[in-house]
Amino acid sequence: xxxxxxxxxxxxxxxxxxxxxxxxxxxxxxxxxxxxxxxxxxxxxxxxxxxxxxxxxxxxxxxxxxxxxxxxxxxxxxxxxxxxxxxxxxxxxxxxxxxxxxxxxxxxxxx
Amino acid sequence: xxxxxxxxxxxxxxxxxxxxxxxxxxxxxxxxxxxxxxxxxxxxxxxxxxxxxxxxxxxxxxxxxxxxxxxxxxxxxxxxxxxxxxxxxxxxxxxxxxxxxxxxxxxxxxxx
Numbered sequence: 001x002x003x004x005x006x007x008x009x010x011x012x013x014x015x016x017x018x019x020x021x022x023x024x025x026x027x028x029x030x031x032x033x034x035x036x037x038x039x040x041x042x043x044x045x046x047x048x049x050x051x052x053x054x055x056x057x058x059x060x061x062x063x064x065x066x067x068x069x070x071x072x073x074x075x076x077x078x079x080x081x082x083x084x085x086x087x088x089x090x091x092x093x094x095x096x097x098x099x100x101x102x103x104x105x106x107x108x109x110x111x
Numbered sequence: 112x113x114x115x116x117x118x119x120x121x122x123x124x125x126x127x128x129x130x131x132x133x134x135x136x137x138x139x140x141x142x143x144x145x146x147x148x149x150x151x152x153x154x155x156x157x158x159x160x161x162x163x164x165x166x167x168x169x170x171x172x173x174x175x176x177x178x179x180x181x182x183x184x185x186x187x188x189x190x191x192x193x194x195x196x197x198x199x200x201x202x203x204x205x206x207x208x209x210x211x212x213x214x215x216x217x218x219x220x221x222x223x
Contacts, residue, residue: 040217
């Protein structure tokens with residue numbers, strides 16, 4: 001069964017606004033990762049946060065991790081139309097060699 | 112480096128036919144995986160491999176076979192295609208240690 005669940009399922013914002021997506025998971029993890037998928041394309045890795053980290057930044061991306069609540073959030077600041085894509089969280093559970101993906105959040109950024 | 116290469120990009124099969132989806136990576140990654148993506152379902156793991164000669168089942172393995180004779184290649188075989196296997200298939204490779212996964216561009220399969 002799928003480990004991560006993103007919220008919301010879809011998000012529509014204007015350019016320049018911030019976009020926040022949330023992810024909840026079920027079991028203990030080694031790390032949590034966020035991926036982006038443009039329509040019809042493969043997934044691209046965005047950022048990885050380890051279980052002993054609480055926050056991480058990469059350019060306009062900010063990821064937080066709360067292992068006590070088994071949740072993570074991805075913030076995209078100053079969104080651009082090019083950020084329009086689906087975003088997935090993926091967890092790497094302890095003792096497993098594969099990633100488990102959530103169902104994703106579809107982000108639409110309008111000019 | 113080409114990364115992860117999947118072929119073909121598109122395929123239409125008739126029910127009962129068999130075929131092999133190819134996946135190759137040139138990054139010397141130990142781990143390789145196959146996922147299927149269906150609308151509203153996210154990515155579900157079909158089979159994976161942690162090294163040449165080692166494969167294991169994922170969440171939805173029925174109807175699929177895999178083998179890993181080399182580090183580079185990880186083909187996915189559909190034994191007898193069914194309409195329920197209509198999906199987009201992604202291959203991914205990862206360096207040992209739960210690091211980032213690199214994905215191919217996908218194979219869009221339709222079974223009629």
